[in-house]
Amino acid sequence: MQVTLGRFITLEGGEGVGKTTQSALLAEALASRGIAVVRTREPGGSPGAELLRDILLSGATDWAPAAEMLLHFAARAEHVAKTIRPAIAAGQWVICDRFFDSTLAYQGYGQGADNAFIGSLIGMVGIVPDLTIVLDVPEDIAAGRMRLRGLAADRYERLDAAFHARVRQGFREIAMANPCRCVLADASGAIQAVHTAVVTAVLTRFAAS
Ligand SMILES: Nc1ncnc2c1ncn2[C@@H]1O[C@H](COP(=O)(O)OP(=O)(O)O)[C@@H](O)[C@H]1O
Ligand SMILES: [Mg+2]
Secondary structure (H helix, E strand, C coil): CCCCCCCEEEEECCCCCCHHHHHHHHHHHHHHCCCCEEEEECCCCCHHHHHHHHHHHHCCCCCCHHHHHHHHHHHHHHHHHHHHHHHHHCCCEEEEECCHHHHHHHHHHHCCCCHHHHHHHHHHHCCCCCEEEEEECCHHHHHHHHHHHCCCCCCCCCCCHHHHHHHHHHHHHHHHHCCCCEEEEECCCCHHHHHHHHHHHHHHHHCCC
16 A cells, blocks of 8 residues: 655744744645644654753753754654654644754854754754745834734743844745745735745645645
8 A cells, every 4th residue: 555645844934923823824724625734843842842842942041052952953853753754654744833944043043053063963853844934024023923922932032133133034045045945935914915825835836746
């Protein structure tokens, strides 16, 4: 019996660009087409990785950039092994809110960890998304959305405007350097307009397969 593998889609971008909102809408849209969908997120997405998420986001301590980056990859190794690979093997489509591009943008571009080192760890993850949608929004709009959302800010959200500008530029460079995998989407419009762009990107990428 031939088993059809699922697809692996990641949503990326800085704080407040709409990743969580668009992940939920995309999952609904695919499910309504009869596709079995698993929605997950990073850091986290499996029990062990969620423990590491708490450590990374709580701000209980400060990390050396290399240590912080390795903790993200430790969480990712758990998440890939326990959640992502089994779902894809079972034919499900995985929608993941952040993945390795976030480590490159935040720890590499944002915090100055070595990009080549991060790149070698990305190679060791052993799985590459079939499609990455990078949501791009000017920082002032994203910051306004975060204020409206009103949740307590985590460690990364509390960092300064210069950090968030470096992260945004990092994501844009990642998208431009990986044109076969990534779609850079203008996410400054209304939620429904961005959703239409996201669904179009997904259907375009997977139409022929
Ligand atoms: N296109 C949009 N226009 C206006 N507000 C939005 C848009 N997308 C998301 N939001 C709102 O902005 C806030 C941040 O969105 P969220 O999806 O949590 O972003 P992220 O997960 O990327 O941090 C939420 O309150 C959400 O409802
Ligand atoms: Mg989110």
